[in-house]
Amino acid sequence: MTTTHPDGRIERGNQTRRLVLERAVNIASVEGLEGLSLGRLAGELQLSKSGVFALFGSKEELQLATVRTAIKIYVEHVVRPARDLPPGIGQIWRLCANWLTYSEQRVFPGGCFFYSVSAEYDAREGKVRDAVTAAHGNWFSLLEGVIADAREVGEVRTDTDIPQLAFELVALLETANAESVLHHNFACYQRATNGIRNRLLSVATDPTLLPDTP
Incomplete structure (x- = not known):
């Protein structure tokens, strides 16, 4: 019987790729995706430039892989902890609270990765x-869907403008992130929490359904 052994080179390549991308998302959250280069990452991580180039092939592919990695991290910290909650206003609240925690705890050193790179690429x-x-x-689609689910189960008023509510919630989240990064002012997270709670209270069919704290 023949036993198949995994190719050690493939595993080493996967480990190197993960190492590079872990560093890349942190750099990009502070300096933007344009701050990435294969040579820089190879030098900082003491890897061969040719080896890093072989893994990604181009700066653009490195940038795209960095975005995909950031999405996975974002989902892990913001989306997944709220995914198993029942539909309702509590699920909306949890998503927003997760987002504020993700930003405040600097999962990415530059604050929200996507806030940073959206400003960098919005006109490109x-x-x-x-x-x-x-x-x-x-x-946005996820947040709007969660709000729609909460309206469907009767915890959000039927006359609620879903895109408008999602827009206002994201505005509060992103303003807290921007203020904390620019001014090193972490009091803004509590202000955002208060604003989100007040906005959700305005659409809740039963205010007692909303938790007192995130």
Whole structure:
């Protein structure tokens, strides 16, 4: 009977790729995706430039892989902890609370990765912009879907303008992130929490359904 052993080179390549991308998302959250280069990452991580180039092939592919990695991290910290909650206003609240914690705890050293790179690519064209735009759009769609589910189960008023509510909630989240990064003022997270709670109270069919704290 023949035993198949995994190719050690493939595993080493996967480990190197993960190492590079872990560093890349942190750099990009502070300096933007344009701050990435294969040579810089190879030098900082003491890897061969040719080996890093072989893994990604181009700066654009490195940038796209960095966005995909950031999405996975974002989902892990913001989306997944709220995914198993029952539909309702508590699920909306949890998503927003997760987002504020993700930003405040600096999962990415530059604050929200997608806030940073959205500003960098909002007026550009190309595959990287498309990837950033899709990630941003998916977050809005998710939030709107959770609000719609809460309305469907009767915990959000039927006359609620879902896109408007999602827009206002994201505005509060992103303003807290921007203020904390620019001014090192972490009191803004409590202000955002208060604003989100007040806005959700305005659409809740039963205010007692909303938790007192995130």
